[in-house]
Amino acid sequence: MNSKTLMYILKRILLAILTVWVVITVTFFVTRIIPGGPFLSEKAVSPAVTAALEAKYGMDKPVFDQYITYLKDILHLDFGPSLTQRGRDVSDVITDGLAVSAKLGVIAAASAAVVGIVLGSIAALRRNKIIDKIIMVITTAFVSMPSFIMGSLLLTLFAVKLAILPANGTTTSGLILPVVTLALYPAAYITRLTRSSMLDVLGQDYIRTARAKGVAGYRIIFGHALKNSLIPVLTYLGPMLAYIVTGSLVVEKIFAVPGIGRDFVNSITNRDYPLVMGTTIVLATLIVVMNLITDILYKVVDPRINLE
C-alpha cells in the first residue's frame, strides 16, 4: 500500500464520518419542522406531561444547546424513550430488532452471492446457449420487480394457495419466504454482474496463454477466470446491503418478521418520531460503513483501479 492509497482511505473515512454527521443533523432539524414538536402523538398527552418531557430533554433551551445535547446522547447511543412502546428505550427496541434483521439479512446476502456467482458463471461459460438465454430472461424479470410485489406474490403462492410454508416470519421455517424475497433481486443482479465480468475476463490474453499452455479447463475457470471476475461483484457489496436494509422494511412488514424494519415501518404509521430517528441513524450508519469497507476493499484487492 503506497501513500496515495492511504490518502484515499483517509479521505474516504472522513467523507463517511461527514455523511453520518449530516444524517444525524438532518434528523435533528427535521424533527423541529414537525408541528407540535417530537412529543406530539395521536393519543392526547396532558400539558403537564409535555412540559415534563420538554424539561427532561431540555426543549426549553436554545436550539444550539439542544443540538449539542442531542449529539452527545447519540454518541452514547441514547435515542430517548419510544413514544408508542411505553417503558422501552428506542435503543432497546433497535437492539432487539437488529438481532432478528441481521440474521435475515446475512442469510439473504450470502445466498444471493452464492446463487448469483454460480448462475452468472454458468451463463458466461455457456454464452448464447439456451441456458444462458433462460438465465438472462429470468434475471431481467426479477430485476424489474419491486421487492414488495415479489414478497406479496410469494406469500400468495406458497403460504396461501399451496400452504406449504408459514406466512408468519416469527419461526425458523417462516424465515424461508422473507429470505427468498430479499435475496431474489441481489441474486439476479449478481448473476448479470458476474456474467458480464466473466465474459470480459475470458477474453483476456492471460486466459488464452493459460489455454495455450494446456491448462485444464476447470483450472482456467477456478484458478484464473473466477477470481478475477469477482472484483466487480465485490463493489456490489455496499449497494447490496443498502438494498437489503430498505428491502427488509417492506419484507418484514409483509411477513410480520419482528425485526428492525417492521419497527421502523410501524413507527412511521404510529408517528413514533424518536424511533424513526433512531432507526434511521442506526441503519444509515450501517450502510455508510458498509460502503466505506466496500470502497477500501475494492482498492486493496485491485491496485490497478485508478482513484480519480
Add this chain to the structure above:
Amino acid sequence: MDKKKFPSLHIKMDDFIPATEAEKEYMVQMRPSSTFFQDGVKRLLKNKVATVCFFIIVIIALMSIFLPMFWPYAYDAQLGIQPGKPVDPSYNNLAPFEYGATEQKLIEAGESVFPHIFGTDSAGRDYFIRVIYGARVSLAVGFFASIIVLVIGMAVGSIAGYCGGKVDLIIMRIVDIIYSLPDMLMIILLATVLKEALSPVLEGTVLEKLGTNMISLFIVFGLLYWVSMARLIRGQILSLREQEYVLAARATGARGKWVITKHLIPNCISVIIISTALQIPSAIFTESYLSFLGLGVNAPMPSLGSLASDALNGINSYPYRLVFPAIVISLIVLSLNLFGDGLRDAFDPKLNN
C-alpha cells in the same frame, strides 16, 4: 501556358469547362444525408426488444390518459352508494365480471351493463379503472420527478463543470456527501416529516388537491436525486469545454451562460436524454415503494404501489387484486428499463460498455 513552372499563378482554363451529363450524374446525391437523430432512430428501430417496449409504454400511457375520460365508472366512485338510498353492500368485493344487485336487475330486464372487468374493491369501486388510474399516477410521478432531477442536475452539473476551480470543488463535495447518504432512508424520513409539516402550509391552495405526500415526494426527489445527474453532466462538460469550438466561442466574446446553453448542453444532450429515460423507472419504483409503506399518494387517489399495499389485506380471498397492479407495475418498469437500454445503445455507442 504550355510551359508549366511549378509555382505558376496561371489558371488552368480546362478546369472550368461545364460538366458533362455523365459527370453530373456522378455527383447527384442519391438520398439526403441522415442526421444524428435519424441515425439513432434507425438503430433503435432495429432493436426489436426496445421497439416492442416502446409500444408497450405508449399503449399503457395512452390507456391511462384517455380511458378514465370515457369509462362509465370513476376511480373514486363507490358504486354501492347512491344519493338518497341506503348503502348497497352487494357492490363491495365483486369478483371480475360480477355485478351488483341493482345492476343484476337491470341485466335481467334486458339492459346492458358495462362489466367490472377486474371486479370491485372493498369499498365498491371499479377495480379496473383504479388500476388504470394508478398507472397514470405512477407514470406521472416518474415523469415529473425525472424532469425535476434533470433541471436541477443539469444546472448544477454544468455550472460546476464549466466554472471549475473552487466552485467545482465546493459543489462536488456537497454532491459527494448527498451521494453517500442512504437515499431510501432519507426519503422515508423526509416524506414522513414533510407529510406532517406541509399539510397546514398547503391548506386551501391548488397544491392541496395533489396531496401532501405527492408534494413531499417531489421535494425529496429534488433534494436528493439530482446528484448522479449532476455528476454525469459535470463529467461531460469537463471534457467538452476543452474543445476548440468552445475556445473559438470564448475568443469571439461569448459569455459563460451562452457557451453552456448553446455549445456545451446541446453536445451532451444524448447522454442527458438517456439518463433521464433511465431515471423514470427508478422514480416509479421509489413512488410505489413509498406508497406501499403508506407514504405515497393520498387516498382515494390510487397508485400502483398503494393498490398492491391495500390488496395485501384481503390477500386470502382476493389474490387477483394484488396480481393486476403487480403485473402493470412490473411491465412498466421492465419496458422502461429495456427501452432506456435500447436508447443508450442507439444514441450513445460510447456509453455502451
